[in-house]
Amino acid sequence: MGLSKAQQEQARRRFFGGMDEVGDLDLEFAAGEGESKLGRFGDRPPGSLAEWWQDLRLMVSLVNDYRKGDYRTVPWKVIAAITGAVIYFVSPLDVVPDFLPLAGYLDDALVIKLALDLARSDLELYAKWKQRQHG
Helix, strand or coil: CCCCHHHHHHHHHHHHHHHCCCCHHHHHHHHHHHHHHHHHHCCCCCHHHHHHHHHHHHHHHHHHHHHHCCCCCCCHHHHHHHHHHHHHHHCCCCCCCCCCCCCCCHHHHHHHHHHHHHHHHHHHHHHHHHHHHHC
16 A cells, blocks of 8 residues: 555645744754654654664754754755654654554655655764764
8 A cells, every 4th residue: 555646745745835834943843752753663663664764763863953053064954854854754644644554654754755855965964973972
């Protein structure tokens, strides 16, 4: 079971439309709720998110470090995209509600992939920075 073209387009519109509206309160929300939802799954992500689980963890970490002012070497557009994707992930009522078995996270996976496509190089730089902080 996959997403219909209409569902894919609706998720894309929501994601790209929401990027322009991201602000400081959204950063706070994404940071806190993202950590909470990741924690609920632990190391057992929904199947449709398994491929991007570590990237999603990195995205939430970047939002946290950006929000705290610890890491600001990233364009606002990238932060807005990542924040929007995390908010989409934590929202239970998106294009395909998360509580639906098997299909519930397919739209989340699409939105996370869209954000990764925009932010991949900045996330790699952040991951290297993060590693140096803990190394």
